[in-house]
Amino acid sequence: MKAYELHATKDGLSLALNDKRATPEPGHGEVLIRVHAVSLNYRDLLIEDGMYGSGTKANVIPLSDGAGEISAVGPGVTALQVGDRVTGAFFPNWTSGDVTEAGVTPSLGGPVDGMLSEYVVLPERAALKFAQHLSYEEAATLPCAALTAWHALVDLGRINAGQTVLLQGTGGVSIFALQFAHAMGAMVIQTSSSDEKLERVRQMGAHHTINYRDTPEWSQEVRRLTDGRGVDLIVEVGGAGTLEQSLQAVRVGGTVATIGLVSGVGHINPLPLITRAIRLNGVYVGSHAMFAAMNNAISTHQLKPIIDRTFSFEQAVDAYAWLRSGSHFGKVVITVNN
Ligand SMILES: NC(=O)c1ccc[n+]([C@@H]2O[C@H](COP(=O)([O-])OP(=O)(O)OC[C@H]3O[C@@H](n4cnc5c(N)ncnc54)[C@H](OP(=O)(O)O)[C@@H]3O)[C@@H](O)[C@H]2O)c1
Structure with missing residues (x-):
């Protein structure tokens, strides 16, 4: 599969396409997501600049935010099935309740692999359904911002x-x-x-x-x-x-x-x-329970995220540059699998 990675260079971290990365397989309690769209946050610039507090894994797949469809489920998965439309959770482990150290460890797209990839495996609990009226591009803007x-x-x-x-x-x-x-x-x-x-x-x-x-x-x-x-x-x-x-x-x-x-x-x-x-x-993003409550409000009010620009997968570097320019209004999105 194709995925972007952050590679260490003499000038710092740099976005690089890897078109031979092994497609991950879902283990027990995990789901495989075919990613359709991702979105960028200011945090992704901090990560690229080596300024993000909780550290960055070597050759990490960046971006916390993405949406796609479940394309396979591992054994023991009960609440989700193939075809479900989901976003990844920024914090895979913060399900509900007050913030804890364990809840905010790790976050996607820095300390562990994120969403700028054709396929992603996540624990079932970290694949969150989103409001029906939203496209994948719109849903990809939800997990962090x-x-x-x-x-x-x-x-x-x-x-x-x-x-x-x-x-x-x-x-x-x-x-x-x-x-x-x-x-x-x-x-x-x-x-x-x-x-x-x-x-x-x-x-x-x-x-x-x-x-x-x-x-x-x-x-x-x-x-x-x-x-x-x-x-x-x-x-x-x-x-x-x-x-x-x-x-x-x-x-x-x-x-x-x-x-x-x-x-x-x-x-x-x-x-x-x-x-x-x-x-x-x-305030540090939020829990899956907060995400569910937000989704209800988005559905009730039929809210539509404001997407400033959408870039193709091949234009990921341009998408980063556009966010860095500060010219945007709302969200910057990259389509992955159309
Ligand atoms: N704590 C958390 O959980 C969490 C979650 C998400 C984001 N964040 C942080 O929140 C910040 C915003 O994130 P984002 O993704 O929304 O960023 P973003 O989409 O890149 O937006 C940044 C915007 O900040 C505005 N800005 C710049 N300097 C400003 C100033 N002096 N006063 C007021 N506004 C100013 C600009 O708006 P104009 O162009 O209109 O001037 C710019 O478009 C970042 O620092 C990010 O790291 C934290």
């Missing part, structure tokens, strides 16, 4: 109608967060570096928008838009370059869901956390 947004808004933020949410940028996590927050009736304030992208989020239901390049002190504008109060929840994907503003933009007693670091890493001043009683909570 959508689930992280869902976890932040629902399991952590307990967001409901009338509450206010601040979303940063227009990448994969933030566009899913907009779709979920809008479906729940929350008021959304969204930032972006691009006025054109801000127009698009307004069309999708964002109530207020701020260009963070033109307005670097955007917390003041957020406070103005919320009558001085601040927002209930921030989906924090920026990291060091945004956290200080986030701590000023969230309401007293509000929640900052700490998710990303697109603007880098650094130090934080704990004073506003204390004097404004802010809940600063890390």
